[in-house]
């Protein structure tokens with residue numbers, strides 16, 4: 001990790017209170033109409049820096065020396081090659097980006113490689129390897145338990161001993177702005193004599209954070225909680241679209257399957273963990289029961305404020321700091337059996353729900369399985385999503401000196417079943 005002081009001003013002219021100020025510098029993948037090649041970009045204000053193009057100028061001038069070849073890694077259509085370089089290269093890259101965007105001497109060289117955000121197309125930032133979704137909010141898990149399993153204890157007996165998760169479908173992770181086709185499948189309500197087939201009628205959202213993994217590991221090895229930061233590259237906003245009717249009928253005993261595998265939306269910008277040092281908070285507490293030793297260590301939480309809007313009406317403001325399990329513990333748990341990590345692996349926090357009703361991260365909980373519909377600003381009501389509905393999740397975290405680090409948005413519109 002670099003210890004360079006964080007300069008507060010950039011010659012780009014982005015105000016300190018901008019959500020994408022100099023302290024943020026998230027990575028994405030973009031193209032322009034003039035150059036449709038997909039390549040890595042870094043956002044500063046409402047501009048996108050063609051990071052590989054600038055790095056190539058430095059490399060070709062012989063300025064890279066023994067440092068990582070960022071130009072080659074960034075002139076590719078995903079962040080995966082950069083993720084593969086590992087944590088020390090991520091630190092070098094961030095220090096270099098900060099320098100070229102703050103020291104005036106770089107202005108003439110860098111300016112031609114800045115594109116207005118409005119002129120670029122943003123693509124899926126990561127070629128997603130394995131995708132896992134956790135279940136780390138105690139309130140979410142309790143609420144879903146009460147709704148789906150009213151005859152059992154709200155929390156399953158293992159919930160406070162291990163971060164529960166399931167493997168999802170990495171090929172259906174899509175970038176913000178991608179339409180979501182209403183899924184079709186089987187459902188069987190408690191009073192239906194037999195399963196019926198058709199479009200889901202209980203289409204839902206789940207507001208989550210996603211963690212992007214780099215620094216691949218070998219099969220048979222483990223990553224400890226304290227080592228997790230070497231593999232936790234950054235954070236995205238994640239919407240785990242969920243068909244509750246399909247899910248409720250299919251999930252016993254192997255867990256979520258087709259009810260969640262049709263689409264998962266992530267934000268276009270991956271905010272590096274290095275930008276979130278000011279957002280680190282202690283976990284809410286794991287004293288009763290104490291967790292096993294392999295889940296102990298520097299298991300920091302993160303303060304991230306999420307906002308969920310349905311057709312422009314804010315319906316929830318989930319707070320990530322309430323999550324019981326931390327991303328470092330999730331990574332330790334993911335690898336405790338010797339499973340390897342690949343560059344581009346993605347894991348979700350699980351639905352972010354707090355104790356207050358207006359901080360619940362799913363419509364299932366906000367409307368209590370559709371029995372308490374929400375009223376939107378246009379006067380219409382919703383239990384679950386209708387065709388044409390747009391869900392937009394935004395988020396920010398505290399940065400240095402009272403600044404805010406924007407995580408961008410994860411948005412999607414429901415289109416009719418095919």
Ligand SMILES: O=C(O)/C=C/C(=O)CC(=O)CC(=O)O
Nearest residue numbers: 134135136144145206350351
């Ligand atoms: O409790 C259940 O049966 C299912 C809960 C979920 O919807 C699974 C999930 O995606 C986990 C989460 O987002 O917290």
Ligand SMILES: [Ca+2]
Nearest residue numbers: 133206240351
């Ligand atoms: Ca989920």
Ligand SMILES: [Mg+2]
Nearest residue numbers: 240260263264
């Ligand atoms: Mg999903």
